[in-house]
Amino acid sequence: MSKQINVALIGNPNTGKTSVFNALTGLNQKVGNYPGITVDKKEGICKLSRNTKAHIIDLPGTYSLNASSIDENVVIELLLNKNDKDYPDVAVIVSDVENLKRNLLLFTQIKDLHIPSILVINMADRMERKGISLNIELLEKQLNTKIALVSTRKKQGIDELKSLIENYKKLSVKPCLNTATIDIDYFQKLKKAFPDQDLYKLWLVICQDVNFGKITRKELDFSNFKTKSASELKRLQQKETIKRYQFINAVLKEGQNIDKEKAKDFRTRLDRILTHKVYGYLIFFVILLTIFQAIYDWASIPMEFIDQSFASLANWTKATLPSGVLTDLLAEGIISGIGGIVIFIPQIAFLFLFISILEESGYMSRVVFLMDKIMRRFGLSGKSIVPLISGTACAIPAIMATRNIESWKERLITILVTPFTTCSARLPVYIIIIPLVIPDGRFLGLSYQALTLMLLYVIGFSMAVLSAFILDLVMKQNRKTFFVIEMPGYKIPLFKNVAFTVIEKTKTFIFEAGKIILAISIVLWVLASYGPGENFNSAESIVKTNHTELNEVELENEIAAFKLEHSYIGIIGKSIEPVIKPLGYDWKIGIGLVASFAAREVFVGTLATIYSVGSASDEEEGENTIKNRMAAEVHSNGDKVFTLASGISLLLFYAFAMQCMSTLAIVKRETNSWKWPLIQLFGMSTIAYIVAFIAYQFLK
Amino acid sequence: MHTSVADLKKGERGIIIDSSSDSIPLKLLEMGCLPGNEVQLLHLAPFSDPLYLVINGCHVAIRKETATLILIDKLNE
Numbered sequence: 208m209s210k211q212i213n214v215a216l217i218g219n220p221n222t223g224k225t226s227v228f229n230a231l232t233g234l235n236q237k238v239g240n241y242p243g244i245t246v247d248k249k250e251g252i253c254k255l256s257r258n259t260k261a262h263i264i265d266l267p268g269t270y271s272l273n274a275s276s277i278d279e280n281v282v283i284e285l286l287l288n289k290n291d292k293d294y295p296d297v298a299v300i301v302s303d304v305e306n307l308k309r310n311l312l313l314f315t316q317i318k319d320l321h322i323p324s325i326l327v328i329n330m331a332d333r334m335e336r337k338g339i340s341l342n343i344e345l346l347e348k349q350l351n352t353k354i355a356l357v358s359t360r361k362k363q364g365i366d367e368l369k370s371l372i373e374n375y376k377k378l379s380v381k382p383c384l385n386t387a388t389i390d391i392d393y394f395q396k397l398k399k400a401f402p403d404q405d406l407y408k409l410w411l412v413i414c415q416d417v418n419f420g421k422i423t424r425k426e427l428d429f430s431n432f433k434t435k436s437a438s439e440l441k442r443l444q445q446k447e448t449i450k451r452y453q454f455i456n457a458v459l460k461e462g463q464n465i466d467k468e469k470a471k472d473f474r475t476r477l478d479r480i481l482t483h484k485v486y487g488y489l490i491f492f493v494i495l496l497t498i499f500q501a502i503y504d505w506a507s508i509p510m511e512f513i514d515q516s517f518a519s520l521a522n523w524t525k526a527t528l529p530s531g532v533l534t535d536l537l538a539e540g541i542i543s544g545i546g547g548i549v550i551f552i553p554q555i556a557f558l559f560l561f562i563s564i565l566e567e568s569g570y571m572s573r574v575v576f577l578m579d580k581i582m583r584r585f586g587l588s589g590k591s592i593v594p595l596i597s598g599t600a601c602a603i604p605a606i607m608a609t610r611n612i613e614s615w616k617e618r619l620i621t622i623l624v625t626p627f628t629t630c631s632a633r634l635p636v637y638i639i640i641i642p643l644v645i646p647d648g649r650f651l652g653l654s655y656q657a658l659t660l661m662l663l664y665v666i667g668f669s670m671a672v673l674s675a676f677i678l679d680l681v682m683k684q685n686r687k688t689f690f691v692i693e694m695p696g697y698k699i700p701l702f703k704n705v706a707f708t709v710i711e712k713t714k715t716f717i718f719e720a721g722k723i724i725l726a727i728s729i730v731l732w733v734l735a736s737y738g739p740g741e742n743f744n745s746a747e748s749i750v751k752t753n754h755t756e757l758n759e760v761e762l763e764n765e766i767a768a769f770k771l772e773h774s775y776i777g778i779i780g781k782s783i784e785p786v787i788k789p790l791g792y793d794w795k796i797g798i799g800l801v802a803s804f805a806a807r808e809v810f811v812g813t814l815a816t817i818y819s820v821g822s823a824s825d826e827e828e829g830e831n832t833i834k835n836r837m838a839a840e841v842h843s844n845g846d847k848v849f850t851l852a853s854g855i856s857l858l859l860f861y862a863f864a865m866q867c868m869s870t871l872a873i874v875k876r877e878t879n880s881w882k883w884p885l886i887q888l889f890g891m892s893t894i895a896y897i898v899a900f901i902a903y904q905f906l907k
Numbered sequence: 908m909h910t911s912v913a914d915l916k917k918g919e920r921g922i923i924i925d926s927s928s929d930s931i932p933l934k935l936l937e938m939g940c941l942p943g944n945e946v947q948l949l950h951l952a953p954f955s956d957p958l959y960l961v962i963n964g965c966h967v968a969i970r971k972e973t974a975t976l977i978l979i980d981k982l983n984e
Contacts, residue, residue: 271937309938309965438929445927448936452944452963475949484953576968580954589957613932689932690973694959694966 209258213293214372217282217317218301219310220268221569221695223329225249226359227301228265229703231369238711246278250293255373264293270309272316272411273444276610283415286320287408297375299368301327304334304341305696307463311350311455312448315383318352319407323378325353325371332358338466346462351379360701384454386410389447393435414440474696481573491574495596498561499664502599502634506553510638513553517546536732544728547635547811548721554631556713558600563708567700575692585672586679587624588617588690595621595671598628599664602870604712606877613689620678622877623887626870627671627863629664632808636861637663639811643838644854659858667862670894719869727809731776731802738774746770790860790896791853791903793842800860807866852906856899864895910981912960913974915948921979922946923962928976935973939963946979 218224228236232251239248249265266285267278274280285291286298298317302310307328318324326346334340347354353371357364386407387394397409435443480486521542528534565571571593579589590612598605605625612618629637637660645656742749750766757765771777772794779801780794787797795814803810814837840848865871871884878884915921926940940946940962949966950959956971 270934273933273937275932275934306965308963312937441929441933442927444933445936445941448933449941452939452941478950478959482950482952482959572968576950576952576957576959579968579970580952580956689930689934690957690968690970691932691935691938692968693938694968696966 209260212255212259212261212372212375213296214253214261214263215285215293215295215298216263216265216301217298217313218268218327219270219303219306219313221693222268222301222303222306222310223359223698224268224301225265226701226704227299227327227329227357227365227368228263229701229707230357230359230362230365231261231263236707238715241281246281248281253369253372255369259373261369261372262293264295269313271313271448273414275613278610280415283411286317286322287411287415295322297323297325297372297378299325299327299372301329304328304330304339305337307341308452308455308459311458312451314350314352315451315454318350318380319382319384319386320411321380321382321405323375323380325355325368325375325378326350327355327357327364327368329357329359331356331364332361336472340464340466342462346458349458349462350383351381353378382407384450389450390443393443414444477697478573478694481570482576487573487577491577494561494565494570498558498599499661501557501561502554502631506557507638509553510550513546513550517542517549521546532736535736536729540729540732541725544725545721547728547808548717548725550635551631551808552713552717554634555600555717556709558631559709559712560705562597562600563705564700567698567704569695569697572692572694576694579690583617585675586617586620586682587672587675588612588614588621590690590692591617591621591675594625595628595668598625598630598671600712601630601632602626602628602867603873606870606873609877613691616679616682619878619883620675620682622874623678623883624671624675626865626867626887626891627667627674629667629862630867632806632867633663633667633861635808635811637858639814639837640849640854640858643849644851663858663862666859670863674890723806723809723869727802727806727813731798731813734776734779735771735774738770738777740773742773743770746773789903790899791850791856791907793848795840796848796853796857803866804868806868807861807864810861852903855906856903859902860895860899862895863891863898865891909978911975912946912948912958912977912979913971915946915958915979915981917948917951920945920947920982922982923977923979925978926976931973931976935962935967935969938965938967940977945982946977 216224216228228249228251231253235253236249236251239250240246241248246267251263251265253261253263255261264285266282269279269282272283272286274283285293285295288294300310300314300317302314314324314326328341341356343354343356355364355368355371357368359365387398389410394406394410398406401409481490521538524538524542525534528537565574574592575589577589578592582589582591591609594605594608597608602625605628606622609618609621609625612621641656641659645659648655650658737743746769747766750762750769754762754765772781776798777794780798783797783801784792784794787800792800799810799813802813837849842848865888871888874884874887875881909924910921912921923940923942923944923946925942926936931940944963945961946963947961948958949961952959952968957968958971958974959966959968960974961967
């Protein structure tokens with residue numbers, strides 16, 4: 208019978224906690240969600256010895272046990288709930304050798320909850336360079352703990368940490384601070400009211416309830432106990448913090464020695480350049496250009512390949528398998544659908560690669576610092592820049608990334624405008640429409656098509672900023688603004704960490720979006736393959752009587768087109784045609800719009816499905832890529848469907864419309880009301896319709 | 908009348924004497940923005956806002972409006 212130890216990894220942000228987690232668990236990790244909230248729950252298994260395993264949870268980074276966001280709240284919820292199945296047998300507190308003083312604050316708090324605790328001092332390889340020396344033995348004695356000096360970069364100290372975890376029962380659970388000394392009077396009353404409870408735990412619950420006010424604990428009933436006001440509590444929390452620092456300072460005075468001369472280093476020099484008034488912005492701009500270049504240019508090579516491969520696969524399936532309904536469903540519905548998902552992989556991977564490198568290296572905080580004042584003019588925060596950049600991958604993680612914006616108004620505005628930034632789901636639409644309607648040719652060495660794409664990004668971003676500005680004027684400020692951002696030391700990103708992030712995010716996106724896309728693809732195929740009434744069922748005979756002059760191939764195409772027009776989806780498309788005609792769209796595009804209401808990336812797949820259903824494809828020459836099919840599409844009078852006017856109108860519609868159910872769901876969850884997602888949905892759709900209308904009427 | 912962190916010039920240091928305003932977020936206090944600790948201004952963003960500080964050995968950026976609430980004694984070097 209093997210033994211399992213529950214371990215919680217806790218630490219400040221930027222301490223390399225995730226590196227320690229990766230070093231302990233390797234590939235034995237998975238990312239899930241805490242029930243009911245969108246906070247990532249990372250857990251993994253680490254083998255300690257022949258019959259002992261550790262189940263490790265990587266908790267969200269937090270500076271203390273006084274939570275100010277739902278991410279941080281997860282940590283406290285777990286540590287206060289002994290009945291939770293993940294309640295730790297031992298807490299591993301990860302600290303960073305350069306910020307030991309601040310990191311110890313959290314350590315002493317956890318210690319005071321009587322949880323066996325191990326202190327990891329990470330990035331120990333930097334100690335000498337920073338002129339830091341530590342008296343580990345003394346520190347262990349004064350803090351009543353065991354210390355593991357770890358360097359994930361040099362792969363040192365992990366085995367020592369494992370053996371400490373395995374022998375957690377030997378750890379002392381003596382607290383660091385006598386809680387009652389924070390406010391003797393108050394804590395005496397507290398003790399009288401709840402004689403069997405742990406004082407520090409009580410105190411945390413009280414602070415928590417005031418700040419979060421939603422937790423109900425049946426073992427604690429505060430109805431008979433008069434708690435203090437939020438402002439009084441904050442004063443007590445401040446007193447607590449001062450007490451803790453007094454303790455920490457006393458400990459470190461003896462246990463730590465810093466040679467300040469050595470500490471001056473390349474961080475200072477790098478900061479001077481990266482936060483410079485001119486070079487700082489210039490470097491940021493160059494980095495942005497590189498990211499976009501990667502997404503458009505480098506990613507297009509594998510994307511082309513994926514597109515071709517799936518087209519060939521669909522044709523091959525049709526040719527090889529016996530013909531019938533199932534083969535059609537497979538080739539036209541499922542394979543096209545999956546192709547529409549897989550094609551996203553290169554771009555998403557590139558984007559998350561860059562974002563995780565920027566985050567890991569510590570550069571992102573400098574951008575926040577540089578942009579704060581500018582963003583504030585538009586009612587945003589410097590911290591909005593991270594969601595707005597992440598939004599070019601996907602609005603969902605971007606909206607979740609707004610959680611560290613302290614001011615509710617700035618955060619709400621960021622959430623509302625982020626979906627305007629060009630997410631990767633819009634890219635396939637752009638990439639398919641642009642070559643259809645924008646002529647070849649170059650301007651200053653840049654192709655018109657690339658410029659159009661760039662322009663669409665600029666338009667999306669400008670609309671985000673403009674609407675933020677308007678929202679800022681309209682909305683009343685109801686809370687004070689706070690802004691605190693840590694400027695971490697520069698680090699060369701660890702390959703392992705970056706790789707894990709890229710794989711994890713890409714996987715999540717593909718599977719989450721994939722499920723929706725695949726389901727919609729199948730539904731669409733069914734709707735396009737069946738229809739009600741006489742017209743659909745006897746399509747063949749109707750077409751034959753009306754078009755006696757056609758040869759066999761033309762006849763077959765005509766029948767297929769006639770069938771589509773009278774299928775269920777054709778009827779839906781036709782019925783909305785009057786609304787979208789002023790924008791320059793026909794009913795087939797209408798079907799695409801309807802289908803992509805749930806997720807815009809469905810558009811291309813939908814058109815692919817529709818056009819492959821709508822033409823007898825096995826008679827055509829060459830591969831049936833979606834592009835070729837769309838380029839050949841004509842109105843009944845012989846005019847092309849995709850002209851400059853209708854193309855631009857369509858591009859603009861997609862640039863502004865809120866077509867993503869997942870985003871709406873996230874906004875609902877993050878703002879805790881249906882009001883904001885609905886405002887988003889109607890506001891953005893209206894803007895999209897009006898802009899597309901104007902564009903088409905002008906260019907027509 | 909005491910000076911505040913917002914009055915520091917680039918590179919200057921001070922000792923915090925009061926940071927008890929209700930408008931100072933707890934997070935900043937937890938990072939060590941407490942009476943007796945040292946604060947140094949490292950860089951200023953364009954338009955002199957936000958401020959990039961080292962408080963108690965911790966590198967952090969805050970807005971000017973918050974900086975004016977942290978009262979200090981300037982250290983003359």
